[in-house]
Amino acid sequence: MLRRIAMLSAHTSPLDQPGNGDAGGMNVYVLELSRQLAARGIEVEIFTRATSRHQPDVVDPEPGIRVHHVAAGPFEGLVKNDLPSQLCSFVRDVLRAEVEREPGHFDLVHSHYWLSGQVGTVARERWNVPLVHTMHTMAKVKNAMLAEGDAAEPMGRVYGEEEIVRLADRLIANTEEERRELIELYGADPERVAVVHPGVDIEVFRAGRQREARRLLGIPEDAALVLFAGRIQPLKAPDVVIRAAAIMLERDPSLRDRLMVAVVGGASGSGLERPSALAELSAELGVQDVVRFVPTVGQRELADWYAAASVACVPSHNESFGLVAIEAQACGTPVVAARVGGLTTAVSDGVSGILIDGHDPADYASALHPLLTDPGLREAMSHKAVRHAEGFGWDVTADRTLAVYDQAITTHREFHA
Incomplete structure (x- = not known):
């Protein structure tokens, strides 16, 4: 039975306001998915980098959801491309969260974006649990479609994404197009790539007004x-x-x-x-x-x-x-x-x-x-x-994500039996 998930969102907090800085659709995705999982009785612990000394180490924004603000590098002044150098500190504190609990505290790790995926590959091995990863964006795709005035993604990110594709138990693609890109550009095993569309909160976003x-x-x-x-x-x-x-x-x-x-x-x-x-x-x-x-x-x-x-x-x-x-x-x-x-x-x-x-x-x-x-x-x-x-509700997203989790756990147990 799936009891508790470690959700990794290293470079941006799901509590941040989308539309500012690096906060965007991924923030909405992580928070809404966590809400749906919590509503189904699954505890979700989200790990994100602290960006202010005034943030509490731990905050429980909603029942069943706990957010850990991990100190990794300076609180302010870092841009996204600076963060790879701070991942060692981030990994250390994420792993400590398991050490301070009973063995087997987490049943699964779900990482978002390549920086979190790098942390997830370490947690997967240390905790002996399956890793599910969602790319959200990919360097090879972005570099092939650069806007004028935009900088290309560094090769370090490309290598990091390739490693995640190789090590993750399951990859979640937002669309069939993204699934194809993972397979063709990154050599992903087709059997380990599932398509799960993000959702929309149809109670907040309503028509006729x-x-x-x-x-x-x-x-x-x-x-x-x-x-x-x-x-x-x-x-x-x-x-x-x-x-x-x-x-x-x-x-x-x-x-x-x-x-x-x-x-x-x-x-x-x-x-x-x-x-x-x-x-x-x-x-x-x-x-x-x-x-x-x-x-x-x-x-x-x-x-x-x-x-x-x-x-x-x-x-x-x-x-x-x-x-x-x-x-x-x-x-x-x-x-x-x-x-x-x-x-x-x-x-x-x-x-x-x-x-x-x-x-x-x-x-x-x-x-x-x-x-x-x-x-x-x-x-x-x-x-x-x-x-x-109406075909993109978050409840559907959560149900399909849980099916991916079940597949990852089953495969992981069979491999380590």
Whole structure:
């Protein structure tokens, strides 16, 4: 019987606000999955790196969930690429958590992202338990689809991911596309790679409330609102949305009185080097009057933005899944997105949204404009978006993840019998 899981999220805490720094869809994934497991009577202990001396060593945010803030390197000033050098300290404290308990305290380790996977391979051997790993993003995929101004992932990460693929008992891919990449690019054993889609909280992200959401946010009822939500960095391509807005206004000047582009989120990654770049671009293109920058918001206010929007735009250069797209659709908002990675699963092309090949702003302008100006088209796509999103509940994600855990435990026991 599965009693207790060690969940590893080394570089970012599931308690952090998504949209700031390195916090994003993975934070939501780890927390929501943990909630579902805890609701099923499974204790989840999450290990993440402490980023402030004021954080308690241990916090219990919800029944059945315990978060350990592990001191590994300086509390502040480290970026993600600095963290590999701090993994020894992180591993030491993770292993100590087992030493201080009765043998067999954890039944399984589930690691997220390659940094946690490196820790997980050590815990797997020391604790003699199976390791399940979720990549979330992969260096080889990212390097093949780099955005202009983005830095390539280092070879150390590539080697680390290859080691995880070799040692993990099971790998969880967000989509069939990610499964194929794991097999073809990393040589993963097909029998050890399972596909489990992330989910969406359909109680928080609800449709049929555009008027209410616009009133709460102070947005005019007749606004043609394009929403970009997420971390502000080249990988996510928010500049494409702003450039597309400029093209729409050039093609249809009458839209100017109603058009609004909301960019919700904070700078991250290489975007930290030029935090004012998008504002400068807006001024350069003469669209600063229609662009509104909104700092990162909590999940419920983010749901208001999704509900208020006429259309959400996700022009990322790569996405392992694209949680923003699913959340927007759950709120009844059609999505225009890049035809990359998990977005081809998250968006039903021509049904719940429109997928675009490449990142030419003119193509995005052509896709966005009808959804902003044709109420009938938007309404039809909105209804289909809700139905599409309903197939991605977190309860389904948890059930399928538990099936993967069971397979990993069974195989591990047979191997070590």
